[in-house]
Amino acid sequence: MRCDEVKKLIADYSVDRLSEKVRRRIEDHLVACPDCAAELARQEKAMNLVEQMQMVEPPAGLWNGVYNRITSPQRSTQRQNWLFRCPRWALSLGLCMLVLASVVFLGIDRAGYQKETAVPDPAAAEYIRSHAAASRYDVFADHVGLSFVAAMQSSDEQEEL
Amino acid sequence: MDHCQKLNNMEPGGSDSVLQHESSKMILPGEKPVELVDVSLIKRTKAGDLCAFEELFNHFHKRVYNIVRRLVCNEHDAADLTQEVFVKVFNTIGCLKAEEAFFTWLRSVAVNTCRDYMRRRPPRMESLDANLQFDDGEMAWELPTPDAGPEKELLDSERDKAVRRAVASLSDEHRTVVVLHHLEGMDVKEIAKLLGCPVGTVKSRLARAREDLSRKLLPYVM
Numbered sequence A: 001m002r003c004d005e006v007k008k009l010i011a012d013y014s015v016d017r018l019s020e021k022v023r024r025r026i027e028d029h030l031v032a033c034p035d036c037a038a039e040l041a042r043q044e045k046a047m048n049l050v051e052q053m054q055m056v057e058p059p060a061g062l063w064n065g066v067y068n069r070i071t072s073p074q075r076s077t078q079r080q081n082w083l084f085r086c087p088r089w090a091l092s093l094g095l096c097m098l099v100l101a102s103v104v105f106l107g108i109d110r111a112g113y114q115k116e117t118a119v120p121d122p123a124a125a126e127y128i129r130s131h132a133a134a135s136r137y138d139v140f141a142d143h144v145g146l147s148f149v150a151a152m153q154s155s156d157e158q159e160e161l
Numbered sequence B: 001m002d003h004c005q006k007l008n009n010m011e012p013g014g015s016d017s018v019l020q021h022e023s024s025k026m027i028l029p030g031e032k033p034v035e036l037v038d039v040s041l042i043k044r045t046k047a048g049d050l051c052a053f054e055e056l057f058n059h060f061h062k063r064v065y066n067i068v069r070r071l072v073c074n075e076h077d078a079a080d081l082t083q084e085v086f087v088k089v090f091n092t093i094g095c096l097k098a099e100e101a102f103f104t105w106l107r108s109v110a111v112n113t114c115r116d117y118m119r120r121r122p123p124r125m126e127s128l129d130a131n132l133q134f135d136d137g138e139m140a141w142e143l144p145t146p147d148a149g150p151e152k153e154l155l156d157s158e159r160d161k162a163v164r165r166a167v168a169s170l171s172d173e174h175r176t177v178v179v180l181h182h183l184e185g186m187d188v189k190e191i192a193k194l195l196g197c198p199v200g201t202v203k204s205r206l207a208r209a210r211e212d213l214s215r216k217l218l219p220y221v222m
Helices: A003-014 A020-032 A034-051 A062-071 A074-085 A088-116 A122-137 A143-160 B002-010 B016-026 B039-046 B050-072 B075-095 B099-120 B152-168 B172-183 B188-195 B199-216
Strands: B132-134 B137-139
Touching: A003 A020, A003 A034, A003 B199, A020 A034, A034 B152, A034 B172, A034 B199, A062 B050, A062 B075, A122 A143, B039 B050, B039 B075, B039 B099, B050 B075, B050 B099, B050 B172, B075 B099, B099 B172, B099 B188, B152 B172, B152 B199, B172 B188, B172 B199, B188 B199
Parallel strands: none
Antiparallel strands: B132 B137
């Protein structure tokens, strides 16, 4: 192997990332080539320097911060965590019940809506219209209610047309 | 320690003598903080004993802070994240079954917290020629010169700063494997398991990081 090839592979060699065959060829080259051996030694020395990095002292008051964060939000944390403490089967069952209730509720509501918007009986419509006309000058008549019913009736008729 | 004493008074089994006895068993001499811990402290923490948790914190917080600081390369964020790690540990320690593997679990919480943070923060746009902003102020890449001072401590300090800058200049992925392998002493299989990636990927990142670091630290390794 040439020196440039070996130097490219020295880092992989030092972390044992090469095949047995390539590793032996590099070892043979390193024995014969002091320049490449020096390159390997430089890498090893650099990593030794990294390993000798001194530990630094942590700032004072770290425990107080931890203590405050553990003790003050304890209640809210417990409240948040109750969901995660429930067994999964209970959560699944609850979710299924919720979906079922939603489907039933929407079904009933839709049926009621369809019933409300059904085509009205023409006789009943005529009765409402005449009643509204008759009660125009009646002070005790529910004018707002009658007007609303009459308006609904007329909009239905327009839709039919 | 006031709150600690209050809690001890509240709990019938708690006493200062018990705490001193357990802590004396726990702390062993050595350059780096030891990874062994009294299992009873973990059991008491699981039961909600804040005094026991404070003992655990005192034993491990320097180690955790240094892991976090080396991963995120920012002093202020490192302090916040260290606190976040211990809050997470206290809230989830009930899930820890193998109590003797507490430190391994604690370290994985720290690493994952840092990885979440590094994913959230905007990517750094830096080049080798640009001045880099670090904890000790804005500094350009410096070469050791004879004028640096005759004192060995000063040279060591300069070299240590240069090494920190070189490690900080690595990409997040490369720096993570370097810190875990070369500073935490984890083997590549452990790292691959922790990071959720193949062993080959970890080795590849280590190899590229070695090349990068040896290039950046060339004046110190000649």
